[in-house]
Amino acid sequence: xxxxxxxxxxxxxxxxxxxxxxxxxxxxxxxxxxxxxxxxxxxxxxxxxxxxxxxxxxxxxxxxxxxxxxxxxxxxxxxxxxxxxxxxxxxxxxxxxxxxxxxxxxxxxxxxxxxx
Amino acid sequence: xxxxxxxxxxxxxxxxxxxxxxxxxxxxxxxxxxxxxxxxxxxxxxxxxxxxxxxxxxxxxxxxxxxxxxxxxxxxxxxxxxxxxxxxxxxxxxxxxxxxxxxxxxxxxxxxxxxx
Numbered sequence: 001x002x003x004x005x006x007x008x009x010x011x012x013x014x015x016x017x018x019x020x021x022x023x024x025x026x027x028x029x030x031x032x033x034x035x036x037x038x039x040x041x042x043x044x045x046x047x048x049x050x051x052x053x054x055x056x057x058x059x060x061x062x063x064x065x066x067x068x069x070x071x072x073x074x075x076x077x078x079x080x081x082x083x084x085x086x087x088x089x090x091x092x093x094x095x096x097x098x099x100x101x102x103x104x105x106x107x108x109x110x111x112x113x114x115x116x
Numbered sequence: 117x118x119x120x121x122x123x124x125x126x127x128x129x130x131x132x133x134x135x136x137x138x139x140x141x142x143x144x145x146x147x148x149x150x151x152x153x154x155x156x157x158x159x160x161x162x163x164x165x166x167x168x169x170x171x172x173x174x175x176x177x178x179x180x181x182x183x184x185x186x187x188x189x190x191x192x193x194x195x196x197x198x199x200x201x202x203x204x205x206x207x208x209x210x211x212x213x214x215x216x217x218x219x220x221x222x223x224x225x226x227x228x229x230x231x232x
Contacts, residue, residue, distance in 0.1 A: 023157070031218055037159075039126075042207055042224040050217045088159065094218050105211075105220060107161035 002106030003027055006091050019078040021111050023091030025071075029106075031094040032074040036087040037062065037110075043090065049074055073109045081115040088112050118143045120210050122223035129198045130231050136183075137193045137226045139208030145169075147213035149189045150184070151220070155205040164206070167191065169213070195228075203230040 003026030014020050023032060031050055034060075035043040047066040055066050063085060065077045071107030078085055091108040119142045129135035141150070152164040167184050175182050179199075183192045189191045195202055208223040 029171040033219065035222075040224060042122075043220075044222070045219055048219060049219055056217070090161065092161075092220070105163075105218070110159045 001009075002067075002093065004091060004093055004106055006089075006107040006108040006111045008111060009109065009111045012116060013044065013081050015082060015115055016080050018083050019114075021076045021089055021091075021113070023074045023076070023093075023108060025074075025093045025105070027093060027094045027095075028071060029093040030071075032068065033092040033094070034058075034066065034076045035075065035090045037090060038087050046076065049054065078113075081113075084116050086113060086115045118210050118212075118221045120208050120223040122206075122208055122226050124226045125224070126227045128135050128227070128229040129195070130230060131198055131200060133198055134194060134196045135198055135228065137195075137206055137208075139157045139191045139193070139223055141189050141191065141208070141210050143189070143206075143210065143212075143213055144157065149213065150182075151209040152180070152182070152191075152193045153207045153209060153213065153222075154202075155207065155225075156203075161207075165193070198230050200230050200232060204227055 005024045007022045032049040034046040037043045044060045049055045049068040067075045089111045094105045121140045125144045140222050148169045150167045153162050154162045165175050165177045167179050179196045205225045206224045209220045
């Protein structure tokens with residue numbers, strides 16, 4: 001199994017509070033992604049990183065920010081959580097297709113976030 | 117932007133029978149990858165099968181096979197001899213061969229029920 005750890009795995013928070021989810025990898029992969037999964041929507045990309053301090057927005061980035069100060073860590077922050085951000089959040093990692101087969105996208109186990 | 121459409125929110129199959137899950141996609145690229153992922157109740161994302169667009173031969177992995185129709189932009193998954201353990205959410209996904217930071221674009225998923 002790929003070395004991806006998400007924390008926390010489960011969290012309940014109140015509306016308006018900040019929340020940070022952490023993704024930690026031990027694979028030294030260049031690319032890291034945050035997805036959210038909601039019923040009827042599949043997995044949608046929030047933000048991604050293509051290197052240390054290099055990040056970009058995905059399709060549902062409003063209300064989220066990210067940071068990557070080290071190769072191994074990719075943080076997702078909800079500055080002021082809302083009920084619409086109740087979801088399951090998945091981190092994924094990948095390396096370039098030049099260096100590894102194209103199916104080597106590894107997913108974390110997910111973080112369940114409930115905003116009440 | 118690439119889009120992936122799974123038109124069947126739910127499917128059911130009898131144990132030992134065959135079922136086909138549909139997926140269509142939209143892209144202007146000529147080279148890309150397509151994937152089917154399985155997500156059991158544990159929420160773990162498991163790669164089932166992948167197809168490189170430049171390969172005409174349909175991919176096969178044991179009881180799982182695909183029908184890849186590039187011109188029609190169709191990528192269906194056939195599960196033969198269905199087993200109770202095949203019950204899961206199935207996601208079709210697309211990934212560019214180059215660029216786009218290797219992001220995956222997912223369909224909304226098909227929930228497969230296997231009846232004993």
